[in-house]
Amino acid sequence: MSESAPVAVEQRPETPEPPKKERRHDEGTGRLAALLLSPTLIVIGLVVVLPILMALRQSLYQAGGVDPETGFVSEGETFVGLENYTAIFSGDTGERFWNAFWNTTFFTVVCVSLETVLGVAMALVMHKAFRGRAIVRASILVPWAIPTIVSAILWRWIFQADGVANALLNTEILWSTEGWQAKFSVVIADTWKTAPFIGLLVLAGLQTIPEEVYEAAKVDGAKAWQAFRMITLPLVKPALLVAVLFRLLDTLRIFDLPYGLVGPHKDSVETLSMLAYDEAFNTRYGPAAAYATILFLYVALAAYAFVKILGADVIGEARAKKPPGGGGRRARRRQSEPAPGTPVAVGTQTGGA
Amino acid sequence: MATAGLTSAQIRAAEVGPLRRWAPLIGVALIVVYCLAPFFWMVVSAFRRPSDQFDNSPLPSPWSLQNYKDVFKEGTGFTRGLLNSLIVAGTVTILTLLIGLVAAYTLARLDFRGKYVVLAVIITTSMFPGISLVVPLLKLFISIDWINTYQAMIVPSLSFALPLAVWILTAFFRQMPRELEQAAMVDGCTPAQAFRKVILPIAAPGVFTTAIITFIAAWNEFLIALSMVQIKERQTANVIISGFTGAAGRDQPFGSQMAAGVVVTIPLVIAVLLFQRRIVAGLTAGGVK
Numbered sequence: 001m002s003e004s005a006p007v008a009v010e011q012r013p014e015t016p017e018p019p020k021k022e023r024r025h026d027e028g029t030g031r032l033a034a035l036l037l038s039p040t041l042i043v044i045g046l047v048v049v050l051p052i053l054m055a056l057r058q059s060l061y062q063a064g065g066v067d068p069e070t071g072f073v074s075e076g077e078t079f080v081g082l083e084n085y086t087a088i089f090s091g092d093t094g095e096r097f098w099n100a101f102w103n104t105t106f107f108t109v110v111c112v113s114l115e116t117v118l119g120v121a122m123a124l125v126m127h128k129a130f131r132g133r134a135i136v137r138a139s140i141l142v143p144w145a146i147p148t149i150v151s152a153i154l155w156r157w158i159f160q161a162d163g164v165a166n167a168l169l170n171t172e173i174l175w176s177t178e179g180w181q182a183k184f185s186v187v188i189a190d191t192w193k194t195a196p197f198i199g200l201l202v203l204a205g206l207q208t209i210p211e212e213v214y215e216a217a218k219v220d221g222a223k224a225w226q227a228f229r230m231i232t233l234p235l236v237k238p239a240l241l242v243a244v245l246f247r248l249l250d251t252l253r254i255f256d257l258p259y260g261l262v263g264p265h266k267d268s269v270e271t272l273s274m275l276a277y278d279e280a281f282n283t284r285y286g287p288a289a290a291y292a293t294i295l296f297l298y299v300a301l302a303a304y305a306f307v308k309i310l311g312a313d314v315i316g317e318a319r320a321k322k323p324p325g326g327g328g329r330r331a332r333r334r335q336s337e338p339a340p341g342t343p344v345a346v347g348t349q350t351g352g353a
Numbered sequence: 354m355a356t357a358g359l360t361s362a363q364i365r366a367a368e369v370g371p372l373r374r375w376a377p378l379i380g381v382a383l384i385v386v387y388c389l390a391p392f393f394w395m396v397v398s399a400f401r402r403p404s405d406q407f408d409n410s411p412l413p414s415p416w417s418l419q420n421y422k423d424v425f426k427e428g429t430g431f432t433r434g435l436l437n438s439l440i441v442a443g444t445v446t447i448l449t450l451l452i453g454l455v456a457a458y459t460l461a462r463l464d465f466r467g468k469y470v471v472l473a474v475i476i477t478t479s480m481f482p483g484i485s486l487v488v489p490l491l492k493l494f495i496s497i498d499w500i501n502t503y504q505a506m507i508v509p510s511l512s513f514a515l516p517l518a519v520w521i522l523t524a525f526f527r528q529m530p531r532e533l534e535q536a537a538m539v540d541g542c543t544p545a546q547a548f549r550k551v552i553l554p555i556a557a558p559g560v561f562t563t564a565i566i567t568f569i570a571a572w573n574e575f576l577i578a579l580s581m582v583q584i585k586e587r588q589t590a591n592v593i594i595s596g597f598t599g600a601a602g603r604d605q606p607f608g609s610q611m612a613a614g615v616v617v618t619i620p621l622v623i624a625v626l627l628f629q630r631r632i633v634a635g636l637t638a639g640g641v642k
Contacts, residue, residue: 029463029464029465030465030466032459032463032465033459033463033465033468034465036455036456036458036459036463037455037456037459037460037471039452039455039456040452040453040455040456040475040515040519041456041471043452043511043515044474044475044478044512044515044516047486047508047509047511047512047515048478048481048486048512049478051485051486051489051490051493051509051512052481052485052486052489054489054490054492054493055485055486055488055489058488058489058492122384125377125380125381125383125384126381126384128376128377128380129377129378129380129381130377131378131381132378132381132382132385134629135381135385136381136384136385137629137630137633138625138626138629139384139385139388139389140384140388141625141629141632141633142388142389142392142622142625143388143391143392144625145569145618145621145622145624145625146392146573146614146618146621146622147572147573147575147591147617147618148573148575149573149575149591149594149595150591150594150614150617150618151391152595153594153595153607153610153611153614154391154392154394154395154611154614155391156605156607157394157395157398157607157610157611158391158394160407160607162407163407163409164394164409167409192387192388192391196384196387196388197636199384200633200636200637201636201637204633204637246480249480252482253482253483253484255483255484255575255576256575256576259595260595272484273482273483273484273576276484276485276488277484277487277488277576277579277580280487280488280491280492280580281580285488285491285492288488289488289489291484291488292482292484292485292487292488292489293485295482295484295485296481296482296485299480299481299482303477303480
């Protein structure tokens, strides 16, 4: 199951020539590492991998089928094969599923795009600012620190019919009811909460770009926009891609925000997570597991596609430290620019080398 | 490097007009307002009297603690909810650090086959949608009578907390020069002793930062707590807040909810203010939420 690992697993892990002093320890290192890693891997196996497999199994069963001999509703579960899945794609349930599917996709595409643009803009501003850095850094962490469900209720309050949003905009929109405005309110709330987070990660990437590069560009007569497009964007790309990937996967499983801001059973904002939760809540575990499995596959597919197409290099800092010609040639080719490091690598640069 | 950047930028700022000089400051102000305005509104709304709840003036007049009194009244279960949140998030943090420390150190220091595969698998698992784990676990916990227990919230929370902690800790350990252990081992320490006596004390700030980030993530968790617990005595503060019902039937008691939101958020905001530098370092080192 974990083979669907979206983050580049294709590199050869062995360094061709490890530094001399470490070679001594090579014997038995693998066994020691396995021993030390086993608690973490066992826990992850138990709380992540096992449940995913259980969900897969559960999605093939249905509770309380009718016993063909007695005609009574039987206790326990009956194996129904792919029935839960076929049911998802047809009839009323099909409509509800596709609605949730498109809502999830809509939120993901719109929120992540908005947050990326806003986040990059914020990072650029913070990078240029030399006064008030501490206060910006503190305030940017506030939306991140507020529990999502609390921020959902906060935005529900802001978007009340006689709330402050309508008062400020001088409108009378019923935000948190059905319709486009409900979707819109979720997008606004999500963007508020996470654009600063992207800004933070991109800022870390920006700070690794040496000032001299810009000075050289200026000497060569580059305009500000050119410098941004030709220097800033490519150099900050690894950091940005990782941030966007995490946000993408996070938004695909969005639950708290629409649940708290608009509420359950609202067609306009119901997402796949909410749908699966609702089915499980009504003890229809078979269909719930089917929804959960589909969402899982969707997330895995999105992550895989993102990594393949855009070449997000999540564990890139590991490879950046490899001697040239070592592992991860493919990843290197994909991001051929001499990346000074993703934010993931920010700390690494100063250390190991 | 910072100073060099500063001076050259200042020179540049001096070359251009006042608009360019003030633009970054205006930008900063905009970001601060963007981030804080909704939070400000939560605080303001929480301090209004319930009778002027729908007042839209920028400051409450008069200020009132009534919403807070309502929140902590008997029967809301909020006090107990805070305690439950603390128990769950605290246990998750401690367990995660105990398990994750060793793994992170191993990943940062030992060179072995499949290292990056392991790292990739760990970080991948943190991206799995929570609902895909909650649905099967819900049924499992019902059958083993774990519903309405703390462990029913703690165990699934490890699924996101552990990868997060391992990821951030690995980045922190990588920053530490290898010479530290080598020196310790030259002085006769075993690798385990070097880890315990030399590395851990120096890594303490990083470990502490990871603890804060993990705690915040666990404290903010909602879906697991909502699914696994149905009785008020075990619900976390987040679930309690979302379930507040107004005295007047249908009306959502926003005043109390805002007050409760302030209570739940303030400890985190204080932590953020105190440790902002560290938290930013931790978040950008891990690159994860």
